[in-house]
Amino acid sequence: MIELVLIQLNTPYELLKMSAFNIKPSGGWIHSDKLIAKQGATYAVRYVGCLEVKVSMKTLDFKTRSSVAKECINRVCETSRLKTVDKKRKVDKKVLKAIAEVPNLKYAGTNVNLNVSSVNLSLTSLDTNQVIATHEMPRISFASGGDSDTLDFVGYIAKDINDLRACYVLECGGGLAKDVISTIGQAFELRFQQFTNKSPVVGYCNEPPFNVNRRGTQMKTITTIYQERCHRMSMIHPRASIANICPSPHNFAACSEPQPDRPQLGYNTA
Numbered sequence: 001m002i003e004l005v006l007i008q009l010n011t012p013y014e015l016l017k018m019s020a021f022n023i024k025p026s027g028g029w030i031h032s033d034k035l036i037a038k039q040g041a042t043y044a045v046r047y048v049g050c051l052e053v054k055v056s057m058k059t060l061d062f063k064t065r066s067s068v069a070k071e072c073i074n075r076v077c078e079t080s081r082l083k084t085v086d087k088k089r090k091v092d093k094k095v096l097k098a099i100a101e102v103p104n105l106k107y108a109g110t111n112v113n114l115n116v117s118s119v120n121l122s123l124t125s126l127d128t129n130q131v132i133a134t135h136e137m138p139r140i141s142f143a144s145g146g147d148s149d150t151l152d153f154v155g156y157i158a159k160d161i162n163d164l165r166a167c168y169v170l171e172c173g174g175g176l177a178k179d180v181i182s183t184i185g186q187a188f189e190l191r192f193q194q195f196t197n198k199s200p201v202v203g204y205c206n207e208p209p210f211n212v213n214r215r216g217t218q219m220k221t222i223t224t225i226y227q228e229r230c231h232r233m234s235m236i237h238p239r240a241s242i243a244n245i246c247p248s249p250h251n252f253a254a255c256s257e258p259q260p261d262r263p264q265l266g267y268n269t270a
Contacts, residue, residue, distance in 0.1 A: 054165070074147070137188060
C-alpha cells in the first residue's frame with residue numbers, strides 16, 4: 001500500500017513546510033517533468049464513487065488521515081459491491097466522525113481517463129468524454145492505496161469548487177495503483193517548484209514573498225517537523241527500510257539515514 005501526504009497548501013509557508021514531508025521514490029519518477037508540467041500523464045481507470053470527508057486533513061494526525069482514506073475506499077467498494085462487507089472490521093471513532101455514512105455513487109462504474117498534471121487532476125469518461133471531476137492540485141490533500149483487500153484501489157481526498165471535501169475512489173487494475181500515486185506525487189513536487197520559482201503565485205495566497213530571516217526561521221521549523229516524521233516512521237517500519245522511506249531533505253544531524261542533496265517529494269509505504 002502507498003500513501004501520499006499533500007496537505008492543502010494555502011500559503012508559502014505551508015508549501016515550504018510540506019516539501020519536507022514528501023520524498024521522491026528511489027527509482028525516480030515514472031514520467032518526465034515536462035510531460036507532467038504540460039499535458040499531464042493519463043491512466044485508464046474505473047471511477048467507483050466518492051464519500052464525503054467532514055473534517056480538514058490538517059486537523060488529523062498522519063495515522064488518522066491514513067485510516068480515513070482507507071475506510072473511505074472500503075466503504076465505497078462495499079457499497080459498489082466490489083468487495084464483501086466486513087462486519088468485523090473495527091473503525092476508530094475519530095475516523096467515523098470524519099466521514100459521511102453513505103457514499104455518492106453518481107457515475108460509479110464509469111471507465112475514465114485519469115489525467116494528472118501539475119495544474120490539476122481530472123476524470124473524463126471514456127465513452128461520453130464528459131468530465132466527471134476536476135481538482136486543482138492545491139485542493140488535493142491526501143492520497144492512499146487501499147489495504148490488503150483493496151490493493152488495486154486508490155483514494156484521493158480533495159475539495160471541489162464548492163469547497164465540498166470528499167475521498168474519490170478509483171479502481172486501478174493491472175498494478176497501476178502505485179504508479180498513479182507516484183504520478184500525483186510528481187505533480188505535487190512540480191507545483192511546489194513552480195511556486196518557489198515564481199513566488200507569489202496567483203491562486204495560492206496573498207502573502208508577500210519570503211525574506212531571508214523569515215525563511216531561516218521556517219526552515220528550523222521544518223527540521224523539527226521532519227525529525228518527528230522520521231521518529232513516527234521508525235515506529236512503524238523496520239529500521240532497514242527507513243532509508244528508502246524517509247531520507248532527510250536537509251543534512252540533519254539527528255537523522256542517521258543517507259541524505260539526498262535537496263528536498264524531494266515522494267510516497268510512504270505502509
